[in-house]
Every structure is written in structure tokens, then in C-alpha cells.
Amino acid sequence: MLTRNENGGSGPALPARIKRYRFPEPVWVTRPTMPPLEKYQEHLRSIWETRWLTNNGRLHETFERRLGDYLGVEHVSLFCNGTIALVVALQALRIHEGEVITTPFTFPATAHVLYWNRIRPVFCDIDETTFNLDPARVERLITQDTKAILPVHVFGTPCDTEGLEAVARRHGLALIYDAAHAFGVRCRERAIVASGDLSVLSFHATKLFTSIEGGALVSHTAAQKERIDFLKNFGFADEETVIGPGINGKMNEFQAAFGLLQLDVIEGEIANRRRLTAVYRHELAGTPGIRLQEDLPDVEHNYAYLPVLVDPDAYGMTRDALYDALKSLNIFARKYFYPLCSQFPCYMSLPSADPKNLPVAERVTRRILCLPLYGTLEEEAVRTICAAVRELGAAR
Ligand SMILES: *Cc1c(COP(=O)(O)O)cnc(C)c1O
Numbered sequence: 001m002l003t004r005n006e007n008g009g010s011g012p013a014l015p016a017r018i019k020r021y022r023f024p025e026p027v028w029v030t031r032p033t034m035p036p037l038e039k040y041q042e043h044l045r046s047i048w049e050t051r052w053l054t055n056n057g058r059l060h061e062t063f064e065r066r067l068g069d070y071l072g073v074e075h076v077s078l079f080c081n082g083t084i085a086l087v088v089a090l091q092a093l094r095i096h097e098g099e100v101i102t103t104p105f106t107f108p109a110t111a112h113v114l115y116w117n118r119i120r121p122v123f124c125d126i127d128e129t130t131f132n133l134d135p136a137r138v139e140r141l142i143t144q145d146t147k148a149i150l151p152v153h154v155f156g157t158p159c160d161t162e163g164l165e166a167v168a169r170r171h172g173l174a175l176i177y178d179a180a181h182a183f184g185v186r187c188r189e190r191a192i193v194a195s196g197d198l199s200v201l202s203f204h205a206t207k208l209f210t211s212i213e214g215g216a217l218v219s220h221t222a223a224q225k226e227r228i229d230f231l232k233n234f235g236f237a238d239e240e241t242v243i244g245p246g247i248n249g250k251m252n253e254f255q256a257a258f259g260l261l262q263l264d265v266i267e268g269e270i271a272n273r274r275r276l277t278a279v280y281r282h283e284l285a286g287t288p289g290i291r292l293q294e295d296l297p298d299v300e301h302n303y304a305y306l307p308v309l310v311d312p313d314a315y316g317m318t319r320d321a322l323y324d325a326l327k328s329l330n331i332f333a334r335k336y337f338y339p340l341c342s343q344f345p346c347y348m349s350l351p352s353a354d355p356k357n358l359p360v361a362e363r364v365t366r367r368i369l370c371l372p373l374y375g376t377l378e379e380e381a382v383r384t385i386c387a388a389v390r391e392l393g394a395a396r
Pocket of ligand 1: 081082083084106107109110152178180181201202203204213214215
């Protein structure tokens, strides 16, 4: 009998019939899509020739334009990373006091950027199936101090953008999307990053689309983009004019070169992840206690992650025990996102962080596990991972 405690550690040693699924080399939860090295070397040569390393270089300008074309949005600003893009998004809309309603089920940066802007995060519970903010719950948390809503399209699944838009409009609130997971996602033929007042992408090495480190901020008007571009460059409007307290959020030419080349390989990467997701769904269908997300109607998904929910009673093992067992097979799944941001010491004393207010997020964070998914993962490896998951559950 393997442990049934939801927070329990590892169970007893694995039976031999499961050990045969052990991989000789580690299988990581993700691996970056690498563009052809020769093409990157060509860009390096041009950087050496021009000696233009950062500050709106040729590669930066080309990448920014081509990224906008790819995403189907007019105004996009490149950043050194997604976190600084989020900081600047709040500054661009002059949100630097009061409260912002956000999700606890996300990467720490979402909550931290509020703290860095002197804003009190207000954590709101999530939807059972999308794991995203629930507009009805958001509306109940609005107070005199609420300035904005900061939802996350977690795992690339689109938020209820219409519902959130309606709430924001009714109460005169700004709506900034953390779209770090949502590169290339389209909803009714429209880029999800076109939603809200602003949307922020991350191009970190662990993300679907990467520029090593990097990010982007999608805005709606030329004036908005101009303000954002000033703010990411210390507030400089020209050599002698500083329009406000900006920061250094610029993307350099080495990142831009990498990002530019990613645009050529991203379609293939998404297609491969879609194919592997189908294998996961087929192989794990009907496994008691294991639930996968399904495609939503009218959505072009990006298959950035492969999250599964582990119901410990039906599966016969906790998420933590499954995580440990997979690790012993050299399969490095990740507990995205555990713990909840609301459980970090810096936020846990906030009234909204009380677990009683966040029952769905609390349940999901204890059950969620992201399995390995990246374009060059072999289908056979996915079948082996799924066989291990099926048999570990059946081993009780
Ligand atoms: C990765 C991530 C970020 C931060 O992006 P960086 O580019 O690493 O700074 C922000 N929010 C979410 C949801 C993320 O997953």
C-alpha cells in the first residue's frame, strides 16, 4: 500500500515491474527549442561587425516587427524578461498603490510584481477546469481600493476574457494579462494577447517560445507603446528628456537574434507538442484518478504544458508520491504551481491568502503535476512515462 496522505512523501521502494520504466538519462519537464547554430552564428557575426550590442539595434527592431506580425498585433515592445515587462505594464497604466486582484495559482513573479509596485495583491479563487481566475469570484473581491485585475492564462489555457472584461468595465478597473504561457494561443481566430488593456509574454528558456531570457508587452495604441518604450529605457524620451521614473527593461541583440530564429521553428515546435499531447491523452485516458485538460472549443491551443490532476483516492497515490516515484525513474515532472503564491511567507498573512477563501486553488495545487513535454521528446518516451503512471496507480 502506497501512501494516501495528500501531502505525504514517497512510498515504499518500487516493484521490479515498474523499475523497468526507468530512463537511462534524465527526462526533464521541458527543453528549449534550439534554432540552427549556423544561423545564430551568422547573427553573431553581424553583431561583431556593427558592434551594436543593445539599445534598439537592428535585430531588436526586426524581431519586434516580425513578432507583432506573427502574433497578429500592431503594438508590441520587447523586454529583457517577462517580470520587468509586468512591472512596466503596471507603471504604464500608473497603477502603483491600492489593490490588484490576481490568482494564487501562478509563478511567483505574478504576485511579486505587485509587491514591487507597492500594490497589495488580493488573491482570488480559480475555476475548477481551466485553473484560471473566475470572473464572478473576482467581482466579489472588488473594493474601493481595487485598481486592476491581473489574470494569468495558466498553462496557456485562455481565461474567460469576456467575463473578466465585463467585470473590469463595470467597475472601471484596468485589466492586465500575464500571458507568459500563452504565446501563439488564439481564441476565435484572435490572438489571446490582444485581450485586456495590456498583455505580457515571457520568453524565458523554460517557456514554449524563448529568447534565452526575454519578454514582450502587447499594447493597443501607438501612444501606449511609446510610453512603454520610454519606461523600459530609464524614462528617456530623447537624450535630455526623462518623462518619468523608468527602469532598464531592454532586450539586447543576442536575445533578439535568438528570438528572431525561434519564429522560424515555433510552428514545428507547437505541432510536435500537439502530437505528443494527443499521445498522452490517448495513453492516460481512463486511468482512474488522473485527469488531463481537454481542448476548448474555438481555441487554438499552444500545448505549452502537460498538466495532470492526481486524485489521491481514485489513483491510489498522492501527487507528491507520484512525483517522487517518477523521479526515481529519471522522469522529472514538476509541481507547477505548488505552493500557491498565497502561501509564501511574504503574502500568507494577507486576508485574501486564507486557504478558506481559496478552496479550488488549494485542491488543485496539491494535485497538479506537469509531465515532460517538448518537441524533441520521443513518442516512445511518452508511452513509457504513461505506462509508468498507469502502473504506479494500479500498484496499490
Ligand atoms: C515565467 C513566468 C513569468 C516570468 O517571466 P520571466 O521572463 O522569467 O521573468 C511571469 N509569469 C508567469 C505566469 C510565468 O510563468
